Amino acid sequence: MKTLWKITLGGLLLAALSSAWAEQPLGCVEVTVGGYKAPNYDCLSQQMGNNPDGAAAAQKNQEALSMPVYKRPPNQVGLATPAATSTRMGNTFGTSVKPQRPPN
Template structure:
C-alpha cells in the first residue's frame, strides 16, 4: 500500500511539473546579416527585467532627476560660475569689464599684394 501511495504521489508531481514552471518567455533570436550578428535587444531587456529590485532602483533614479532648481549646481541650469567667468575673461578678471583677447595678428601673407 505504501508503495502504491508513493507511485501515485510521484506520478502526480510529474504531471504537475509543466504547470509549476509557469509561462516561459520566447527565446531571443539573433540575426546574422552580412557576417554581423544583431541580437534582439528588446527581448534581452524583457529577460533582464525580472529583477525585484529594479522598481526601487528606477524610483531612486527618477528622484535623482527631479532635484529642485534651488538645489541644483549653478552650471547645470546655465548660470555663470566664478570659474567659468574667469576662463572667459582671462587675466582681466576682476580688473576690467572687457575680456582678454589675443593681439591682432600682423598680416604676414606669403602672397604678394
C-alpha cells in the first residue's frame, strides 16, 4: 500500500511540475555552429512584436509613407529650404557663394 501511495504521490508531483514548466514562457535559444552564433529570429520577432504601441506606430509609418513625395515638405525630402540656407550662409546669403565664417 505504501508503494502505491508513493507512486501516486510521485505521479501527481511530476504532473504538477510539468504543468508549471509548460506555463513558463520559453526563452530564445542561440545555437553555435562552427563558432558562429545563429539566433532564433522567429522567437526574437515574437518578443519584439508584443509591444501594444507597435501597431499604432506601424500605422503612422504607413500613413507617412503613403503621402506622395511631391506633397511633402522640402525638409522631409532632404531639399534645402531658404531658411536653412540663410542660416548656413550667414550675412553673405544672396551676395556670395562662400558662407560666412567667424574670424580666426
